Structures are given as structure tokens and as C-alpha cells.
Amino acid sequence: MAKAVETQNLERVKSVRRVPQEEYYVPGHRTCQGCGPALCYKLVSKATGPDSIFLGPTGCMYVANTSYLCSPFAYPWMHTQITNAGAVASGIEAAYQVLIRKGKYKGKLPNIVVMGGDGGSIDIGLQAMSGMMYRGHDALFIMYDNESYANTGIQTSPMSPYGANTTFTPPGKAIPEGKVLFPKDAPQMVIGGHPAVKYVATASLAYPVDLINKVRKGLNVVGPTFIHIHCPCPKGWLFDADKTIKVAKMAIETGMWVNYEWEEGEYTYQHTPKEYKPVKEYMKTQERFAHLTDEHIAKMQAFIDAKLKAPGKPVPLPVQSPRESV
Ligand SMILES: Cc1ncc(C[n+]2csc(CCOP(=O)(O)OP(=O)(O)O)c2C)c(N)n1
Ligand code: SF4
Ligand SMILES: [Mg+2]
Numbered sequence: 323m324a325k326a327v328e329t330q331n332l333e334r335v336k337s338v339r340r341v342p343q344e345e346y347y348v349p350g351h352r353t354c355q356g357c358g359p360a361l362c363y364k365l366v367s368k369a370t371g372p373d374s375i376f377l378g379p380t381g382c383m384y385v386a387n388t389s390y391l392c393s394p395f396a397y398p399w400m401h402t403q404i405t406n407a408g409a410v411a412s413g414i415e416a417a418y419q420v421l422i423r424k425g426k427y428k429g430k431l432p433n434i435v436v437m438g439g440d441g442g443s444i445d446i447g448l449q450a451m452s453g454m455m456y457r458g459h460d461a462l463f464i465m466y467d468n469e470s471y472a473n474t475g476i477q478t479s480p481m482s483p484y485g486a487n488t489t490f491t492p493p494g495k496a497i498p499e500g501k502v503l504f505p506k507d508a509p510q511m512v513i514g515g516h517p518a519v520k521y522v523a524t525a526s527l528a529y530p531v532d533l534i535n536k537v538r539k540g541l542n543v544v545g546p547t548f549i550h551i552h553c554p555c556p557k558g559w560l561f562d563a564d565k566t567i568k569v570a571k572m573a574i575e576t577g578m579w580v581n582y583e584w585e586e587g588e589y590t591y592q593h594t595p596k597e598y599k600p601v602k603e604y605m606k607t608q609e610r611f612a613h614l615t616d617e618h619i620a621k622m623q624a625f626i627d628a629k630l631k632a633p634g635k636p637v638p639l640p641v642q643s644p645r646e647s648v
Contacts, residue, residue: 324423328430329460330373332538338531342368351394353386356563358527358553358570359466363387363394363437365530366464366551369537372397374433377411379442380404382473382555383466398432407436407443408450411461419460433541434461440481441471444508455546458518462540462547465508468555476558480506483578484622485605485614488558493613500613504625512548513584521547522584527554528570529581532592536583552579560609569607576604577630591633601626 335341346367353360359382367374376399378384384401387394402410415434421427436454438447443465451463470488471477478488484504487493491501509522521543525533533551540547554569556562561569573579576599581592601623605611614622628637 325425327419327422329544330430330433330541332369332371332433332541334538335369335531335534341531341534342371344368344371346370346372346374346396348394348396350392351387352389353382354555354557354563356556356566357382357386358555358566359383359439359468360387361527361566362464362466362533362551362553365527365533366435366437366537367395367397369534370397370433370435370541373430374398374435375400375414377402377407377414377434377436379407379436379438379447380473381439381442381471382468383437383439385473402436404439404442404446406450407438407447408452408454408463410450411436411463412450412454412457412459415459415461431460434459435541436461436463438463438465439472440465440467440469440479440508444506444511445480452515455512455516455519455548457546459546460544462537462549464537464549464551466551466553467508468553468558469505470555470558472555472558476555481508484625485611485618487560487610487613498613498615499618500610509548509550509584516546519546519548520586522549524550524552524579524581526552526570526574526579526581526593528567528574529593532581539583558610560612561607565607569604572599572604572607575599576601577626578604580630580633582633589633598626598630 347364374397379402411434418431467481469481471479475489478490482501485499487500493500513522523536525536554566574593575595583590602619
């Protein structure tokens with residue numbers, strides 16, 4: 323008779339003092355000083371513990387972390403193509419299910435975690451991620467969002483904000499605001515199109531205990547889960563390396579980032595300020611927005627105001643797409 327597949331049950335962490343001391347993302351890698359995605363890896367690794375398998379699609383967190391026979395990951399970790407992390411996670415999960423049922427693997431199902439960049443999750447990696455969600459594999463897909471294709475030189479991605487100066491959207495005479503498009507809404511794409519998904523969350527480096535608990539919650543759910551994590555990138559967003567947490571916090575204070583959980587149709591929000599600061603305060607922290615005029619910033623404010631009125635709902639974009647003007 324087939325054996326039942328036992329899954330792990332990770333405890334909620336009550337305070338920062340109860341966060342595990344053990345490091346599973348260890349020093350010695352080559353990411354930039356103040357790298358948000360590297361801090362994200364460290365926190366997620368503390369949440370999962372060592373009985374885990376991580377998949378890393380091509381991006382900064384693969385290239386800057388690994389070199390021949392050397393990596394900072396103290397658990398099994400595998401590079402995937404930027405296009406196929408969801409497919410690789412699906413195959414690993416399916417293989418463990420078979421091995422456990424046949425009695426060939428005695429342990430519980432390991433935590434299977436994809437750590438995808440924004441490109442490797444919601445753009446180039448979208449089809450494989452969506453397939454994993456659609457088929458209902460028991461794995462957690464984390465999108466560490468540094469709002470660009472950072473590893474290939476801070477190129478624009480669908481998560482780069484309106485007005486960002488990236489190497490593919492430089493501001494100039496023809497297009498003074500730099501990037502003209504507003505970003506995709508990644509969690510809503512997962513929620514809206516994948517009936518097998520029961521848990522989706524957003525998290526911020528400014529609230530590490532909340533982040534760790536969301537990772538644990540996602541892993542405790544049997545089935546596919548998705549967490550979108552805001553990860554400031556000093557090199558791409560152009561701020562000093564000691565300001566990563568300050569930038570993350572300012573995003574929450576201005577409404578540029580909202581922490582929430584979605585569980586089987588119900589939303590709960592965390593860390594919402596009594597009154598939001600103007601988005602200009604956030605934009606001032608980063609040189610990538612330095613070229614913007616008051617008119618551009620007003621467009622961003624209008625977009626954020628509309629989003630905050632109905633978080634989780636699609637909002638009309640306050641600017642026309644470039645094709646509309648042709
Ligand atoms: C199919 C394919 N297209 C393009 C690339 C080149 N490439 C390597 S890393 C990368 C950037 C990845 O961006 P993201 O997923 O956001 O991760 P980040 O580098 O920002 O951490 C790109 C475009 C590739 N490796 N494979
Ligand atoms: S470019 Fe950004 S994401 Fe990449 S290693 Fe540097 S700080 Fe980290
Ligand atoms: Mg990226």
C-alpha cells in the first residue's frame with residue numbers, strides 16, 4: 323500500500339529574539355553591499371531551515387552567489403534556467419511524492435522553494451511558474467523583486483516602476499520620464515488565474531519577523547503558494563548601501579508597497595500607516611527617479627492613490643501606453 327506523504331509543520335516565530343540563530347545562507351558570496359535580495363535569502367533560509375531544496379533561476383542571486391564548487395547555501399540548491407524554475411520545482415516535488423509513497427524516501431517532504439527574480443518569476447519565467455501553480459504542486463514560489471533585470475545591467479522589467487531610469491529606459495528628450503509603463507501586479511496574476519492556490523502574500527525586508535512567518539505559513543499549506551518580496555537594490559535603484567531598510571520602510575510609509583496576505587479569498591493587511599506620506603518622499607531616496615518632474619510624480623501619486631483605495635484590484639492606469647500615442 324502506498325505510504326502517506328508527511329509534510330513539515332513550521333512554527334510561527336513570535337518575536338525577533340525567537341528568530342533562529344542558525345545561518346543557512348552563509349557569508350562569502352559576491353553580492354553588492356546592502357543587497358536587498360541577499361538579505362531576503364538570509365531571512366527566507368532562516369524560515370525554512372535545512373530540510374529544504376532551493377531552486378535559483380538565473381539572475382543576481384545565482385550569478386553573484388555561486389562560482390565553481392562554492393556557494394553560500396547550506397542546503398541543497400540548484401540553478402535552473404531563468405525560464406523554467408517552476409517546471410524544475412514541479413519535477414522535484416513530483417519525484418519526492420513518488421519516492422515517499424513507494425517507501426524509498428523515509429523523511430517528510432522537503433520544503434521546495436523557488437527564489438526567482440522578478441524576471442525569472444513574472445516575465446521570462448512566467449509560463450513555468452504558472453504551470454506549477456496550475457497543476458497544484460506542493461512548493462513555495464518566492465519572487466524577490468528588485469524591480470529590474472539587475473544581473474544583466476539593470477535593464478527594465480515589467481516590475482520596474484513608472485519613471486524609473488534603467489539602462490533600457492533612459493530619460494531623454496523624447497521620453498523624459500524614462501519608463502512610461504506601470505508595473506504588472508504579480509500577486510493578482512497568481513490569485514486571479516490559479517484555482518489550486520490557497521495562499522499568496524507580500525512581504526518587506528523592513529519587517530523580517532512578518533516575512534519569516536509568511537514563508538513558514540506558505541510552506542505549511544499543502545499545495546502551491548506564492549510570496550512577493552520587496553527587495554531594494556542599491557546598485558540598480560541608486561542609493562547608498564546602508565539605506566536598504568530605510569528605503570524598504572519608506573515604501574510602506576508612502577503606500578508604494580503594501581504588505582498583505584490572501585488566504586482562500588480573504589485579504590488581511592499588515593503595517594498600514596494611519597496616514598500615508600507623499601510618494602515623493604520615497605522617490606527622493608533613489609537616484610533612479612531624480613530626473614522626474616512634479617507632473618510625473620503626480621501621475622505616480624494618482625496611481626498609488628487609486629491602488630490604496632482598492633488594494634488587490636486592478637486600477638486604470640493614469641498614463642497612456644506608448645502605443646496609444648502612435
Ligand atoms: C532565456 C534567457 N534570456 C535572457 C537571459 C539573460 N539573463 C541572465 S540573468 C538575467 C536577469 C534576471 O533578472 P531577474 O530575474 O529579475 O533577476 P535579478 O538579476 O534581477 O536578480 C537575464 C535577462 C538568460 N539567461 N536566459
Ligand atoms: S545589482 Fe542589486 S540585486 Fe544584484 S547583487 Fe547588486 S544589489 Fe544585489
Ligand atoms: Mg530582478
